[in-house]
Amino acid sequence: MSSRRCWARYARWPTVSEHDRARRHWLRRGAALGAGAGLGIADVPAGARDLPDSWRTPGQGFGNYGQPVDGGPIRWMAVEPGTTGTGVSWTPLHELDGTIIPNGLHFERHHAGIPAVRTEEWRLAVEGLVDTPLSLELAALRRLPRHSRQAFIECAGNSNALWRPDPVQAPVGWLHGLVSCSEWTGVTLATLFDLVGVGRGARWLIADGLDASGMTISLPLAALPDGAMVALFQNGEPLRAAQGHPARLVLPGLEGVAQVKWLGRLTLSDRPVLSRFDTVAYTDLQPDGSSHRFTRTMGVKSVITDPAVGRAVIGGPSGITEVSGLAWSGTGHIVRVELTHDGGRHWSDAVLEGTPRDTAFTRFRWPWEHGRPDITADRVRPVRPVLLASRATDSTGRVQPGRATLIREQGHGAYYHYNAVTAVEIGADGRVTHVHLEG
Amino acid sequence: MSSRRCWARYARWPTVSEHDRARRHWLRRGAALGAGAGLGIADVPAGARDLPDSWRTPGQGFGNYGQPVDGGPIRWMAVEPGTTGTGVSWTPLHELDGTIIPNGLHFERHHAGIPAVRTEEWRLAVEGLVDTPLSLELAALRRLPRHSRQAFIECAGNSNALWRPDPVQAPVGWLHGLVSCSEWTGVTLATLFDLVGVGRGARWLIADGLDASGMTISLPLAALPDGAMVALFQNGEPLRAAQGHPARLVLPGLEGVAQVKWLGRLTLSDRPVLSRFDTVAYTDLQPDGSSHRFTRTMGVKSVITDPAVGRAVIGGPSGITEVSGLAWSGTGHIVRVELTHDGGRHWSDAVLEGTPRDTAFTRFRWPWEHGRPDITADRVRPVRPVLLASRATDSTGRVQPGRATLIREQGHGAYYHYNAVTAVEIGADGRVTHVHLEG
Numbered sequence: 078m079s080s081r082r083c084w085a086r087y088a089r090w091p092t093v094s095e096h097d098r099a100r101r102h103w104l105r106r107g108a109a110l111g112a113g114a115g116l117g118i119a120d121v122p123a124g125a126r127d128l129p130d131s132w133r134t135p136g137q138g139f140g141n142y143g144q145p146v147d148g149g150p151i152r153w154m155a156v157e158p159g160t161t162g163t164g165v166s167w168t169p170l171h172e173l174d175g176t177i178i179p180n181g182l183h184f185e186r187h188h189a190g191i192p193a194v195r196t197e198e199w200r201l202a203v204e205g206l207v208d209t210p211l212s213l214e215l216a217a218l219r220r221l222p223r224h225s226r227q228a229f230i231e232c233a234g235n236s237n238a239l240w241r242p243d244p245v246q247a248p249v250g251w252l253h254g255l256v257s258c259s260e261w262t263g264v265t266l267a268t269l270f271d272l273v274g275v276g277r278g279a280r281w282l283i284a285d286g287l288d289a290s291g292m293t294i295s296l297p298l299a300a301l302p303d304g305a306m307v308a309l310f311q312n313g314e315p316l317r318a319a320q321g322h323p324a325r326l327v328l329p330g331l332e333g334v335a336q337v338k339w340l341g342r343l344t345l346s347d348r349p350v351l352s353r354f355d356t357v358a359y360t361d362l363q364p365d366g367s368s369h370r371f372t373r374t375m376g377v378k379s380v381i382t383d384p385a386v387g388r389a390v391i392g393g394p395s396g397i398t399e400v401s402g403l404a405w406s407g408t409g410h411i412v413r414v415e416l417t418h419d420g421g422r423h424w425s426d427a428v429l430e431g432t433p434r435d436t437a438f439t440r441f442r443w444p445w446e447h448g449r450p451d452i453t454a455d456r457v458r459p460v461r462p463v464l465l466a467s468r469a470t471d472s473t474g475r476v477q478p479g480r481a482t483l484i485r486e487q488g489h490g491a492y493y494h495y496n497a498v499t500a501v502e503i504g505a506d507g508r509v510t511h512v513h514l515e516g
Numbered sequence: 517m518s519s520r521r522c523w524a525r526y527a528r529w530p531t532v533s534e535h536d537r538a539r540r541h542w543l544r545r546g547a548a549l550g551a552g553a554g555l556g557i558a559d560v561p562a563g564a565r566d567l568p569d570s571w572r573t574p575g576q577g578f579g580n581y582g583q584p585v586d587g588g589p590i591r592w593m594a595v596e597p598g599t600t601g602t603g604v605s606w607t608p609l610h611e612l613d614g615t616i617i618p619n620g621l622h623f624e625r626h627h628a629g630i631p632a633v634r635t636e637e638w639r640l641a642v643e644g645l646v647d648t649p650l651s652l653e654l655a656a657l658r659r660l661p662r663h664s665r666q667a668f669i670e671c672a673g674n675s676n677a678l679w680r681p682d683p684v685q686a687p688v689g690w691l692h693g694l695v696s697c698s699e700w701t702g703v704t705l706a707t708l709f710d711l712v713g714v715g716r717g718a719r720w721l722i723a724d725g726l727d728a729s730g731m732t733i734s735l736p737l738a739a740l741p742d743g744a745m746v747a748l749f750q751n752g753e754p755l756r757a758a759q760g761h762p763a764r765l766v767l768p769g770l771e772g773v774a775q776v777k778w779l780g781r782l783t784l785s786d787r788p789v790l791s792r793f794d795t796v797a798y799t800d801l802q803p804d805g806s807s808h809r810f811t812r813t814m815g816v817k818s819v820i821t822d823p824a825v826g827r828a829v830i831g832g833p834s835g836i837t838e839v840s841g842l843a844w845s846g847t848g849h850i851v852r853v854e855l856t857h858d859g860g861r862h863w864s865d866a867v868l869e870g871t872p873r874d875t876a877f878t879r880f881r882w883p884w885e886h887g888r889p890d891i892t893a894d895r896v897r898p899v900r901p902v903l904l905a906s907r908a909t910d911s912t913g914r915v916q917p918g919r920a921t922l923i924r925e926q927g928h929g930a931y932y933h934y935n936a937v938t939a940v941e942i943g944a945d946g947r948v949t950h951v952h953l954e955g
Binding site: 130131132133134135136137138139140141142143144145146147148149150151152153154156160161162163164166172173174175176177178179180181182183185187189190191192193194196220221222223224225226259260261262287288289291309310312313314315316317318319320322339397398399401430431432434440442444 | 569570571572573574575576577578579580581582583584585586587588589590591592593595599600601602603605611612613614615616617618619620621622624626628629630631632633635659660661662663664665698699700701726727728730748749751752753754755756757758759761778836837838840869870871873879881883
């Protein structure tokens, strides 16, 4: 294929004096690299051999679907031995910035690998206690009114290495990276319920996934969050196979396992199924030995993504080093993130970027002023030792707990829903290590 | 690598009666596909051979960096004959939804391919009329205070096939897809200017790219938009090679060519360079024969992405078909999108999704009620013929012009900055074609 659609159209040629001026700029540009040289409309004098190759060589081509830069961030993975695709991959939060996670870096948790779903044969059944059961093919679903919103998805088991007594020395993404945030687009459950007519006595929604894990989740209708949808698109494009193509549940604020991928059936019922995902897994053992079920809602949480454990902090060229991280809550939007640099004795407010939205990532930033070195130097001496931590508050007034408080409340048998304050120490040599704070 | 971090923790086994209830659900689940069968905790009886393969076979594995679904949307490309990588690729807007464009589908326009920039050797020079010139390596840039915001980037030549007298019968993405929207993160020009100190007499910013096109752009300092930045991240991850790795300009609201990729140098100057990208290309020939330079700001615009030219519209299962599209403006945020279904005689307001932001995509939706067919049918008869068009208004009061108005103002020699109302006709057979409206 070829086209000249976006080509330069030579509506007006430059005057001679303009040519000269441009040539002088190009000469300076060459001189800046130690060569008196010009390119493009100017002559190329001797010395041009010192120009970078990229100025002299036409670049590489491009493709139908772009790929990340060589050496760019990838996910850390853990695959259960003896399985084809049971396991998890962590989003490298410490190598990213902003609030959107690219689809290729969204965390994944597969209970039995990625199933082969034939889109042409696939139907979404909506049935049970309904007036009119439906069986919808993908094209029919796509014609229904749709809705887009950003929402995080977090595995209930995210951060659970932090229940351990000793702080694990791993980068933020490998501790807290079972959470990602995307813009999801789909058909809301409200729209589907209007279509089928919810029957008298329906109290539960049962969602079946098409993977071989036997995925079935029971959800109280009364606890379905605003914006709950059958999602068809993630960050603009159709769902990827690993994210549940052709359709998955997105339930803003609830734990990841409830947001069933490769969705095959929605059943309105008067009772829960009590599947293994309702009972033996994803339940919370309490200090008194009982276990809480259907604790689907994720707590308020924040993590500092930069500086990151395992790196050395060296002052920036401006005397200010960016401290930055992510905050989110399953029950609302973030209204405040506090930062401490002395281990919790003093806290001050970080800047929340943009307008925080319900159940979406909010990026916080905190310009850490540690003195202004020579701004022409790329590297300066290590900064003084500090103890950094962040603490988030959401729109319902929930405050991220301290670690000791969380353990006191949840006990030592807890495994899911770790959302306590995480702290890092920056030593006198600039090294960043993970520490547990008191309180 | 292996780990059991996110595994089920068997805190509590289900009771026998719960097992029974779950088994009954699985039996129903099997029965729904014509087989009395259970999976997981239930026995697998005869007839299980009729279950879908995905329920009986462990799925495929996953990788460090996820890929799109097989058969998913890709970009249409045009490469200039005889070059390695000079050309364009169009974002398939008609196959996407929401407001974020995945990085792999962001449009690209390369004037001389993708250069090989060695990150370790790369420096960003900030010099010219400044108090303290700087040469910053990537690690130093990344330590500076950063800023994230969504912004569209649109090639000035986007939609220029619409200047033609006859409406081109191509899908929305291939006509209007030289525009995409991402969340960008980087160091604002304001931060960099504070670092170097802008010298007396500086009126222009000159940006040099490292590709072989001789890319140099002159920008009046007074016209730099809010949020102008040296971007390092796109939708969370480090810039891709095709998007200017390691750094590019992002100038919210300005035409794409000004947002220089593979940025190598910023020069503060008292005058423009008048490079070929300032003069012979990306200038606007006027009806009187003169040519306007430095017309960098993009206009207010909207396009309907669904229904899409080339497809047939068939009623949705609810009697409502989603009409949806994107709107954006280089001078503010979208405050209104009007829809017509009768070729412009009557207009009514579409719903704007979320909170429209300056110089970002806004998704509009308009549930088109065309009668409620049998909701159990997946397909219904074609709907009545209609003439659909959208018209956007931004926060500065600018209104997207009609096509005749735009041509009257810009003349028949215009090539860039086409932002007129685009219309489609849905015929009695449901086919969607592109049409030019009067007015």
